[in-house]
Amino acid sequence: MTYVKPSFRHPDLPKNDLGFTKKDYEGAISTLCGGCGHDSISGSITQACFEMSIAPHRLAKLSGIGCSSKTPTYFLGNSHGFNSVHGRMPSVATGANLANRDLIYMGVSGDGDTASIGMGQFVHAVRRNLNVVYIVMNNGCYGLTKGQDSATADVGSISKNGMNQFQAIDLPALALELGASFVARSFSGDKTQLIPLIKAAISHHGFALIDVISPCVTFNNNTGSTKAYDYVREHITTADVVDYVPPGEEITMDYPEGTSADLTLHDGSMLQLTKLAPNWDPRDKLAAMQRIYMSRAKQEILTGLLYIDPNTQDLHDLIGTVATPLNELLEEDLCPGNAVLEEINRGLR
Amino acid sequence: MRSVAAVNDFVVRFANVNGTGSASANNMFAKAVFRMGLPFSAKNIFPSNIQGLPTWYEVRISEKGYLGRRDGIDLMVCINPQSLPQDVKSVSSGGYFVYDSTKILHPEFVREDITYIGIPMMEICLREYTDPRQRQLFKNMIYVGALSMLLDMDFEVFKGIIADEFKKKEKLIAPNIHAMELGRNYVAEHYEYPLPIRMETRDLVGDSILMDGNSACGLGAVYGGATVAAWYPITPSTSLVQAFEKYANRLRIDKETGKKKFAVVQAEDELAAIGVAIGANWNGARSFTATSGPGVSLMNEFLGLAYFAEIPVVLTDVQRSGPSTGMPTRTQQSDILLAAYASHGDTKHILLFPANPKECFEIQALSFDLADRLQTPILVMIDLDLGMNEHLSPPLKWDDSRKYDWGKVYDAEELEQMAQYGRYLDSDGDGITYRTIPGTHPTKGSFFTRGTSRDEYARYTEDGSVYVRNMNRLLKKWDTAKEIIPQPEFYQQGNQHKEGIIFFGTTTDSALEALDLLREDGIELDAMRLLSFPFSKQVEDFVQAHERIYVIEQNRDAQMRSLLINELEVNPDKLIRVLNFDGMPITAAYIQGEIKEKMVAEV
Numbered sequence: 001m002t003y004v005k006p007s008f009r010h011p012d013l014p015k016n017d018l019g020f021t022k023k024d025y026e027g028a029i030s031t032l033c034g035g036c037g038h039d040s041i042s043g044s045i046t047q048a049c050f051e052m053s054i055a056p057h058r059l060a061k062l063s064g065i066g067c068s069s070k071t072p073t074y075f076l077g078n079s080h081g082f083n084s085v086h087g088r089m090p091s092v093a094t095g096a097n098l099a100n101r102d103l104i105y106m107g108v109s110g111d112g113d114t115a116s117i118g119m120g121q122f123v124h125a126v127r128r129n130l131n132v133v134y135i136v137m138n139n140g141c142y143g144l145t146k147g148q149d150s151a152t153a154d155v156g157s158i159s160k161n162g163m164n165q166f167q168a169i170d171l172p173a174l175a176l177e178l179g180a181s182f183v184a185r186s187f188s189g190d191k192t193q194l195i196p197l198i199k200a201a202i203s204h205h206g207f208a209l210i211d212v213i214s215p216c217v218t219f220n221n222n223t224g225s226t227k228a229y230d231y232v233r234e235h236i237t238t239a240d241v242v243d244y245v246p247p248g249e250e251i252t253m254d255y256p257e258g259t260s261a262d263l264t265l266h267d268g269s270m271l272q273l274t275k276l277a278p279n280w281d282p283r284d285k286l287a288a289m290q291r292i293y294m295s296r297a298k299q300e301i302l303t304g305l306l307y308i309d310p311n312t313q314d315l316h317d318l319i320g321t322v323a324t325p326l327n328e329l330l331e332e333d334l335c336p337g338n339a340v341l342e343e344i345n346r347g348l349r
Numbered sequence: 350m351r352s353v354a355a356v357n358d359f360v361v362r363f364a365n366v367n368g369t370g371s372a373s374a375n376n377m378f379a380k381a382v383f384r385m386g387l388p389f390s391a392k393n394i395f396p397s398n399i400q401g402l403p404t405w406y407e408v409r410i411s412e413k414g415y416l417g418r419r420d421g422i423d424l425m426v427c428i429n430p431q432s433l434p435q436d437v438k439s440v441s442s443g444g445y446f447v448y449d450s451t452k453i454l455h456p457e458f459v460r461e462d463i464t465y466i467g468i469p470m471m472e473i474c475l476r477e478y479t480d481p482r483q484r485q486l487f488k489n490m491i492y493v494g495a496l497s498m499l500l501d502m503d504f505e506v507f508k509g510i511i512a513d514e515f516k517k518k519e520k521l522i523a524p525n526i527h528a529m530e531l532g533r534n535y536v537a538e539h540y541e542y543p544l545p546i547r548m549e550t551r552d553l554v555g556d557s558i559l560m561d562g563n564s565a566c567g568l569g570a571v572y573g574g575a576t577v578a579a580w581y582p583i584t585p586s587t588s589l590v591q592a593f594e595k596y597a598n599r600l601r602i603d604k605e606t607g608k609k610k611f612a613v614v615q616a617e618d619e620l621a622a623i624g625v626a627i628g629a630n631w632n633g634a635r636s637f638t639a640t641s642g643p644g645v646s647l648m649n650e651f652l653g654l655a656y657f658a659e660i661p662v663v664l665t666d667v668q669r670s671g672p673s674t675g676m677p678t679r680t681q682q683s684d685i686l687l688a689a690y691a692s693h694g695d696t697k698h699i700l701l702f703p704a705n706p707k708e709c710f711e712i713q714a715l716s717f718d719l720a721d722r723l724q725t726p727i728l729v730m731i732d733l734d735l736g737m738n739e740h741l742s743p744p745l746k747w748d749d750s751r752k753y754d755w756g757k758v759y760d761a762e763e764l765e766q767m768a769q770y771g772r773y774l775d776s777d778g779d780g781i782t783y784r785t786i787p788g789t790h791p792t793k794g795s796f797f798t799r800g801t802s803r804d805e806y807a808r809y810t811e812d813g814s815v816y817v818r819n820m821n822r823l824l825k826k827w828d829t830a831k832e833i834i835p836q837p838e839f840y841q842q843g844n845q846h847k848e849g850i851i852f853f854g855t856t857t858d859s860a861l862e863a864l865d866l867l868r869e870d871g872i873e874l875d876a877m878r879l880l881s882f883p884f885s886k887q888v889e890d891f892v893q894a895h896e897r898i899y900v901i902e903q904n905r906d907a908q909m910r911s912l913l914i915n916e917l918e919v920n921p922d923k924l925i926r927v928l929n930f931d932g933m934p935i936t937a938a939y940i941q942g943e944i945k946e947k948m949v950a951e952v
Binding site: 057078083095099120340348 | 572
């Protein structure tokens with residue numbers, strides 16, 4: 001069900017560089033449960049796109065099936081959306097991206113949609129370094145079918161349906177192993193962290209995973225659950241703090257030497273990282289792996305930008321397609337005509 | 350013993366070991382037949398194997414121009430000891446058996462009613478060559494040489510073919526000609542030649558070409574404007590996307606940058622392959638995938654999404670023998686029902702049935718126009734026989750004045766003028782609505798594509814009446830499709846007889862030959878070839894106009910017959926099954942026999 005939102009707008013609403021208000025980046029009213037972490041993520045996506053002044057039609061949002069995959073209805077209402085089939089968003093996003101390399105692709109998925117039914121497609125989208133922002137709204141359970149454990153539920157975590165005994169799949173660790181060029185983890189309740197990460201992911205040229213722990217208030221927010229709000233807040237730890245500086249803007253903040261690192265992304269934007277541990281460098285894959293494993297051993301939820309390689313080649317670069325989006329090629333670019341065909345006929349006699 | 354005698358009308362079969370380079374030698378033989386101006390058909394009968402298992406290649410030469418397969422082998426060239434016992438048995442009485450006589454033929458394989466022509470191929474090779482690979486490859490050329498002598502084929506034609514073949518490796522021309530001469534000389538010294546079966550040069554192939562259907566489809570996709578191809582390897586469709594890539598690499602490279610005006614993705618599975626194709630089409634690029642039956646099974650869910658969300662997509666199904674893995678290297682037309690009604694819920698899909706390489710090219714190209722126009726999956730249904738065997742075909746043609754039909758798509762200007770855009774509003778009353786491509790207009794024309802029920806403005810709804818309205822509009826679109834998809838072909842002026850036949854795809858050549866055979870028996874039938882599904886008025890009229898119709902197809906369950914009964918609500922008694930499903934292409938003699946038998950049974 002979609003509620004109608006009031007169309008009243010305060011005349012003094014702030015506008016971004018393109019003249020759009022935040023309202024222009026909102027979607028329909030959410031039909032998820034009150035307090036659902038996913039709605040906060042939708043809010044962060046809205047805020048990030050507003051602040052980055054992304055023209056709404058230059059972004060396409062894609063999803064699979066599940067609570068998480070419903071959310072694209074609730075943000076960026078002026079952007080095309082595609083709610084595909086369960087676990088298959090990566091392939092649809094791959095096709096969309098191949099058709100037009102100039103748009104931004106926001107893939108939204110859940111832990112069931114990615115870590116179970118869609119594992120195959122997720123893995124291969126990473127391998128191909130598809131230029132997509134891939135947000136997993138990770139609540140450790142199947143909300144839409146009433147709370148079954150998902151493959152990201154931790155061993156021993158208790159949901160309303162009982163205790164999970166099976167090993168959890170750690171999506172950031174897996175993505176690192178598969179060669180993802182941007183890997184982050186965050187928490188739906190921490191917009192200050194999440195918004196710059198989304199901006200950085202949008203600016204990143206290549207596959208950008210943000211695994212967002214997003215508690216399910218209805219089925220997995222109880223005592224004993226490792227994805228409950230209270231548990232996450234108590235166990236969260238940060239690897240680094242990311243400040244996103246848009247292209248052309250000057251870095252204004254100063255950090256004590258040795259604690260920060262600046263990274264230039266593909267589109268000219270800058271990431272200013274405040275490192276919270278000595279010798280930490282998110283460009284070092286081995287260090288990232290080690291930190292993830294160590295945090296896990298300490299039962300900490302490590303968040304922040306865990307790994308980035310700002311200079312990778314995406315799928316288009318790898319297969320060598322033209323700069324013009326393929327969906328803009330004209331008939332004369334595409335059809336070789338009859339004269340060529342006659343030559344081909346000659347070769348077949 | 351009476352030996353078979355014939356000019357330009359016989360069947361030669363080669364029995365080889367898979368992976369020994371025999372295919373190129375055999376193709377050379379077929380090409381020589383073609384260049385001697387003789388109609389022929391060639392079938393590869395190959396195993397699911399890379400090296401070692403028996404493989405056969407069969408060439409039917411037909412001065413009358415019959416291009417279907419014919420049973421009965423007049424001349425067997427047996428190079429494979431593994432299959433020798435079976436090969437000896439399969440020669441027609443009065444036929445000829447060419448074999449490697451380096452080792453003596455065991456007496457149990459000596460038949461009284463066939464002629465043996467032993468050529469010590471291995472012995473000649475051992476004498477002439479030292480390199481083991483050369484011994485194997487030139488052995489093939491030796492038997493081709495021997496055959497050219499035995500069958501009175503023009504040696505100059507072979508020389509021309511060899512010159513063409515090794516244009517880029519000129520050093521190989523002379524040795525190949527020499528190997529052929531070794532075979533020719535042996536025959537000249539030891540046998541009377543030519544045999545009573547032989548060839549004479551004619552001028553019967555005109556400007557025809559030799560091409561396999563997969564290559565023609567791949568090229569058709571280039572001409573049809575496809576820019577994104579996604580696929581997962583599966584026999585017998587693999588060479589289709591490979592052909593697309595090959596032609597695109599030749600014809601779609603940006604001259605200045607050397608970059609590609611196309612993308613090919615080898616996906617992780619068939620689900621992803623069609624997902625990529627759907628995503629690309631949704632985003633305004635023409636995209637397709639190709640697969641075989643097992644792949645179509647996997648693609649069902651996505652096909653339902655494309656049907657219901659109304660996204661163009663082209664899928665070419667190169668059918669093979671099912672069910673399950675079935676006989677993966679044998680042909681069948683057994684995905685008809687699967688394809689027609691693929692996916693859960695009320696779904697139906699447009700199917701196209703090309704019958705030769707020229708049609709493969711044209712229909713594959715057309716399929717992109719139809720997909721964009723109708724905003725639904727278009728399934729091009731070919732099979733292993735058409736896809737992987739080279740066929741004699743009219744030359745490919747492209748009308749340069751023809752323009753792509755991109756279908757109903759609003760551009761930025763049209764959206765700007767619009768008060769409210771409705772993705773699923775049937776403003777023209779033909780059931781086809783206007784779509785928009787992402788990236789068109791900053792604030793107008795966006796919509797949410799989904800597999801769930803929605804209203805005319807693409808808003809999610811569970812209102813039953815809105816759902817019914819939408820499902821009925823899809824039916825209206827279905828009716829619109831009937832008249833714009835390729836129409837059936839008829840082989841007579843009007844309807845002349847009470848009984849008729851229906852066929853499609855690779856059954857065509859044998860069905861037409863069977864009509865001639867039946868006419869010689871005094872049986873006259875009207876004929877209709879189906880080119881598409883859903884069935885148009887013309888198909889319905891043909892079915893109505895005849896008392897009995899033989900539906901000829903290559904599957905066990907008479908799937909096309911079921912489709913006709915189901916969609917046209919005809920009396921099942923009226924449609925008589927003529928079925929071949931042993932994995933080998935159907936023959937005219939089989940069709941003739943079946944029809945005669947079923948006529949007698951009914952009368």
